[in-house]
Every structure is written in C-alpha cells, then in structure tokens.
Amino acid sequence: MSKADVLEDWGNHLAQGRRRSPHTVRAYLAAARLLIERTGAANWASLAQLNTAQLRGHLASRRQDGLSNASTARELSAIKSFVKFAREQAGLAEEGAPRLRGPRIKKGLPRPVTPDDATNIADLVEGMAQDDWVGARDRAVLLLLYGAGLRIAEALSLNGNDVPLGETLAVTGKGNKQRIVPIIPAVREAVAQYAALSPWPIEPDKSLFRGVKGGPLSPGMVQKAMARARIALGLPATATPHALRHSFATHLLGAGADLRSLQELLGHASLGSTQIYTKVDAATLLDTYRGAHPRERDD
Structure with a gap:
C-alpha cells in the first residue's frame, strides 16, 4: 500500500463514513500527509505503531514551524483520529487513540453586533x-x-x-x-x-x-x-x-x-x-450599565 492509497482511504472515511465537511477533510488530510512525511510511516501497519513520544516529537516540530496554540490543538485532534483509524485498519483497534494532551486554549467570547x-x-x-x-x-x-x-x-x-x-x-x-x-x-x-x-x-x-x-x-x-x-x-x-x-x-x-x-x-x-452565550449576554449588560450609570461615565 502506498502513501497515496493511505490518504485516499483516510479521505474517503472522513467524507463518506464520518460525513465531515470538505474543509475538515482537507485539513485532516493535510495533517496526515505531514505526519507521514516526517515520520516515514507510509502504511497502516507502520502508522499503527507510532507511539506517544513520536507523535509528541512531530507536534513539537510543527510548533517550531510557527503553529499557534489553536492550530496545534486542531492538528492534534486530526492526528489522533488518523492514528486511531490506522490502528483499526491494522487490526489493533483495542489500542484506540494515542494519549496526548494539547495546549490549553482560552476561549474568547463571541462578538455579536447590535440589532441595528x-x-x-x-x-x-x-x-x-x-x-x-x-x-x-x-x-x-x-x-x-x-x-x-x-x-x-x-x-x-x-x-x-x-x-x-x-x-x-x-x-x-x-x-x-x-x-x-x-x-x-x-x-x-x-x-x-x-x-x-x-x-x-x-x-x-x-x-x-x-x-x-x-x-x-x-x-x-x-x-x-x-x-x-x-x-x-x-x-x-x-x-x-x-x-x-x-x-x-x-x-x-x-x-x-x-x-x-x-x-x-x-x-x-x-x-x-x-452556555457561552450566557457570558456574552452578561458582558453586553455590563457594557450597557457602564455606559449608562452616572458613576461609570467620564462626565
């Protein structure tokens, strides 16, 4: 089996088996391609044998490429899914996904616009x-x-x-x-x-x-x-x-x-x-309060 066959099977699994969006399929395929190129594992058997240290080393090299925390977290999710699928293809499904913890991401609040x-x-x-x-x-x-x-x-x-x-x-x-x-x-x-x-x-x-x-x-x-x-x-x-x-x-x-x-x-x-919208609504109310309360205004 060639690298192209592996990527084709992975793409088909994402698009047809998991019904992922075209954008997600492209991103997950790109992550899988980089993993194959950097580790040299180009078939299901070798991909299934990748261990936590190898995957952590790959992600470290990606961070050196300038990947942000958010992008690293997304790529980690893609890699874990890919290796889990490889283990299923190689008959090692019981091993599941590799145990890796990604960077902590602080979620920002959505920024709504006013009705007007x-x-x-x-x-x-x-x-x-x-x-x-x-x-x-x-x-x-x-x-x-x-x-x-x-x-x-x-x-x-x-x-x-x-x-x-x-x-x-x-x-x-x-x-x-x-x-x-x-x-x-x-x-x-x-x-x-x-x-x-x-x-x-x-x-x-x-x-x-x-x-x-x-x-x-x-x-x-x-x-x-x-x-x-x-x-x-x-x-x-x-x-x-x-x-x-x-x-x-x-x-x-x-x-x-x-x-x-x-x-x-x-x-x-x-x-x-x-539930994040409860925080947004509270933030909106606070902004309104600060703009309306006499003690909060500059004048």
Missing part, C-alpha cells in the same frame, strides 16, 4: 452591489444568518426545493444533524426577492444561491461583501458573517429564550456550546 448594525449591514450590502440581483442575494444570505441563526455553510447549502420558504425550515448542520428553525417574515421576503431577481433558474436540486457565473455561491464572496459593509459602517473586524449567528443567539437569550431551546435552534451537539 445587523440590519444596516444587510441593507448596505444590498446597496453596494453592482447588480440588483447580487445585492438581493447577499442580503438574503446575511438575513438567514441573523434571522434564523444559520451557519454560512448551511445557508449556502439551500437548493431550489427549499423555496418558497415557509414558516419553518429543515436544516442539516454539522454531523449531518437535522433541526427545524423558524423563519420570520423578513427572511422569507428577502429570499423571495432574490429568487425573483436571480438571472439563473431556480432548479430543485441545484444551489439556490448562485455566483455571477451560475455556479454555487462561495462563502468567500459573502465574507467579502460583508467586509466592505463593515468598513463603510466603521464596525470592528469581528463583525463577520458568523458574528451574525452569534448575534441571533445573544439577542434571543436577552429576550428570554431558554438555553435548551437555543441549543436546538443553533444545532449544538452539547449544551456546553450554547
């Missing part, structure tokens, strides 16, 4: 586009993130079968997990406007959101459109498309939504992922 900023961003993105249909498209995508809490990949995965939108939408998220999200009138109207203006036919099994050449719209184009609007509005670099999803969660929590309901709406696998 979210609306202004969507409106400005529409107004700055060169073509009306492109502006309607980008506005519809951003409102799906802010108005329905979708991830950008989830919004761009919609196809012609999903329109016209109803009061709810079935969304397939991470881990192929499906959830139902409510769709407010403003989001339905924005998507309907885009569908009416699009020069490309809305076909059942093809991407709803298209690029200017007719292919599926890429996340990068949405990110660029939002970056232009963010700069024009004088907002910080943290005002990204994903920040709109954070804002959806934070604003719902501030309005009284409970954590379990929010977990379902966001498609989080664990409640722990949702």
Whole structure:
C-alpha cells in the first residue's frame, strides 16, 4: 500500500463514513500527509505503531514551524483520529487513540453586533452591489444568518426545493444533524426577492444561491461583501458573517429564550456550546450599565 492509497482511504472515511465537511477533510488530510512525511510511516501497519513520544516529537516540530496554540490543538485532534483509524485498519483497534494532551486554549467570547448594525449591514450590502440581483442575494444570505441563526455553510447549502420558504425550515448542520428553525417574515421576503431577481433558474436540486457565473455561491464572496459593509459602517473586524449567528443567539437569550431551546435552534451537539452565550449576554449588560450609570461615565 502506498502513501497515496493511505490518504485516499483516510479521505474517503472522513467524507463518506464520518460525513465531515470538505474543509475538515482537507485539513485532516493535510495533517496526515505531514505526519507521514516526517515520520516515514507510509502504511497502516507502520502508522499503527507510532507511539506517544513520536507523535509528541512531530507536534513539537510543527510548533517550531510557527503553529499557534489553536492550530496545534486542531492538528492534534486530526492526528489522533488518523492514528486511531490506522490502528483499526491494522487490526489493533483495542489500542484506540494515542494519549496526548494539547495546549490549553482560552476561549474568547463571541462578538455579536447590535440589532441595528445587523440590519444596516444587510441593507448596505444590498446597496453596494453592482447588480440588483447580487445585492438581493447577499442580503438574503446575511438575513438567514441573523434571522434564523444559520451557519454560512448551511445557508449556502439551500437548493431550489427549499423555496418558497415557509414558516419553518429543515436544516442539516454539522454531523449531518437535522433541526427545524423558524423563519420570520423578513427572511422569507428577502429570499423571495432574490429568487425573483436571480438571472439563473431556480432548479430543485441545484444551489439556490448562485455566483455571477451560475455556479454555487462561495462563502468567500459573502465574507467579502460583508467586509466592505463593515468598513463603510466603521464596525470592528469581528463583525463577520458568523458574528451574525452569534448575534441571533445573544439577542434571543436577552429576550428570554431558554438555553435548551437555543441549543436546538443553533444545532449544538452539547449544551456546553450554547452556555457561552450566557457570558456574552452578561458582558453586553455590563457594557450597557457602564455606559449608562452616572458613576461609570467620564462626565
């Protein structure tokens, strides 16, 4: 078995067996390729025999390449999964994944935007586009993130079968997990406007959101459109498309939504992922207090 065969099997396992996203597959394949090149282990038997010291040495060399703590933690996760799979392929499944501890990562709080900023961003993105249909498209995508809490990949995965939108939408998220999200009138109207203006036919099994050449719209184009609007509005670099999803969660929590309901709406696998928004909401309240309380103001 060659290195190419090993990587092909690994990629197929991730994409088809584990249903990982294309981005994750690329990252995990890159980590596996580097491990093979640096250790010389190029088949399942030799990969299965890699010990903790060898893996730790490989990660140390990656740190010397300039890898950050967060990137090292991600690469460690990829390597552990790869070696575990190698041991399964070599008939050593009982040994499981190698025991390695990665660097401690301090999680920062998500940076939500205000409701007014979210609306202004969507409106400005529409107004700055060169073509009306492109502006309607980008506005519809951003409102799906802010108005329905979708991830950008989830919004761009919609196809012609999903329109016209109803009061709810079935969304397939991470881990192929499906959830139902409510769709407010403003989001339905924005998507309907885009569908009416699009020069490309809305076909059942093809991407709803298209690029200017007719292919599926890429996340990068949405990110660029939002970056232009963010700069024009004088907002910080943290005002990204994903920040709109954070804002959806934070604003719902501030309005009284409970954590379990929010977990379902966001498609989080664990409640722990949702609980971070309680800290965001507390931070927002504190900022408001500091700005309003007479003893906290400079004047």
